[in-house]
Amino acid sequence: MNFLFAVFSQAGRNLLQTWRTQILSLMTITLSVLIFSFFYLVYTNALQAGEQLGDDLRLIVYLDEEAVPALQEQYREKILKFDRVERIEFISSLQAFNRFKDQLDEDQDILADIPQDFLPPSIEVYPVRSLDALSRIKRFSDYLQTLPGVIKVQYGREWVERFYTFIELLRIVVILSGSLLVLTTTFMMAHSIRLTLFTRQKELELLHLVGASNSYIRMPFFLEGGLLGLFGSLAGIAALYLLFNWTQLRFAGSALLGMFSFNFFPLPVIAMIIAMAIILCACGSFSSTRKILSR
C-alpha cells in the first residue's frame, strides 16, 4: 500500500464516518464563499458599470479665446503632464455652434439671428476609464482651472463623487467579507477537524502505538480539509451562479439591466476563489492536527 493510497483511503473512511460534521462544515464553507463572492461580484460589476458610464465622462474646459495650433500643443502638454487621458479634443466656437444647432434639430431657427461665435471655444478632456482616474477627477479639474486662458471647467461632479463613494463602500464590504471568509473558513475547519480528532482519540492512540508516522495521521485530515474547501467553494460558486442567472431573468427588461451589461466571474477568478478556499481549509485542518500531534 503506497503512501498516497493509504492517505486517500484514510480520508475517505474519515469522511464517511463523520459525514454529519462534514456536512455542517461544508455548508459553512459554502455560505462563506457565497457571501464573499456575492459582494465581490457586485463590486466587479459596479466597476464595470463605472467604466461604461465613464464613456460619457469628460471634462469640458472653456477657454476665453480660440486656441491656435501652437497653444493647443501647449495645452496638450500641460494636461498630459498631470494625468493620463484617453483623448483631448479642441472645439472651436464654430464647432460648438454647429453641435448646438444639431442638438436643436427642428428648432434650429432660433439660432438664425445669433452670431456663430457666441459659444466659447473649449477643450474636451476624456480621462482614462478607471477607478483611480475617477478618484482624481476633482484634482484634475482644479488643475485644469489653473491653466492660462481657462474660464471654467465643467464635469458631472456630483455624479462622479457619489459613484466614487459607492465604489469605495463596496470595496470595504468586499474586504470585510473576504476577511470574514478567511476567518470563518479557517476557524470552522480547524474546529471541525479538532472535533473529529477528539471523537477519534482511541483510533489516534492506536495509530501511534502501531507506529503510524505523523504524516500518515495528518495527511488524511489535510486532504479532508482540502476536499471540503473544494466542494464547499464549488457549491458556493454554483449557488451564486444560480442567483445571478435568476436575477438576470427576474429583472430582464428593466431599465438598469438595459443600461449596463452584468457579467459573471471569468474562469480565472473562479479558479482563484476555489484555490483560496482549498488553501484556507487545508491550513485550518493542518493547524488542528499539528496541535493534537504535538502533545
Place this chain on the structure above:
Amino acid sequence: MDTTGNNNQVMVDLTRVTRTFPPDVQALVDVSLQVNRGELLFLTGMSGAGKTTLLRLISGIEKPTKGYVEVSGMDLSKISRARLQKLRRLIGVAYQDFKLLPERTVAQNIAVSMEVAYRSRLFIRKQTRDLLAQLHIVDKHNTRADKLSRGEQQRVALARAVANKPDLILADEPTGNLDAESTELVMDLFHRCNESGTTILIATHDSSIYNRPDSRIVTLDCGRIVATKQDADKDTSEPVQYGPETLFTDCLKLLDKDTSEPVQYEPDGEES
C-alpha cells in the same frame, strides 16, 4: 530489525530500570533483563507485579524513571519520534485491553498494523485471511469488533499484533479470556512466529502456557525480578518451588533484605 546497523544478538536490554508512578508507587524497581533475538520469554507474576509496565517500557509507551531500555540496540530515551515510530512498526503488541476500534470490522482492525507500514492491499488481504483461519474466526471477517465476544476480541488483537510480521511481539495476558482450545491455537501461532525468528515476550498468569521445558520464564513481584528460569538444559541453579504464592512470600523476604538478586527456580516445582 537492527536499525542501528550493528549485529547485536540482544533484542531487548533493560538496565537497572525503575518506573515510579506518582505519588510514589514503584511499578518496577531496578530491573535488569536481556532478551535475545528469536527468544520466547514468559513474564509471570501476580497482578500488579509490573508485567504490563515492563511491556509498556519496551514498546516505548512509558519512559523509565531510572535506567535504560534498549530495543534492537536503540536507547528508547534518546530515540527521535520518527525512529520510535519506525521501531513500533516492527513491534507487534497485543494489549490486555485489546485496543480494538469498536466501529470497525475485524478485518479492518487487523489491517491497521499493516496499513501504517504501507503494505500492499494484496498482502493485507491474504495475511488477514490467513490469521483469521489460524485463529478459527474466519466467519468474523466482516463483523464489527464491538459485536465480538471477549475471547474473539482477544484473538483479533493477537492477530493484529502478529499481522505485520514484526521482529518483536509483546503480548499482555494473551490467553486471559480464552478457553483451552483457543489458548492452544494462540500458542501455536506464537510458536510458529517464534520459529520463524520473531522474539516474543508474553506476560501471563496462565501456567499452562509457560510450563514447557524450553520456556524461559522471568517472574516479577512487587516490581522486582524475583526468579528466572533459563532453558532446561542450561538450568543448573538451585531449584525452588514455582508458584505465585511462594514467589510473593519470597518477594517480601527479598524486600526485607533490600536486595534485588533473583532467585532461581526449577519447573518441577520442588523447593530447594
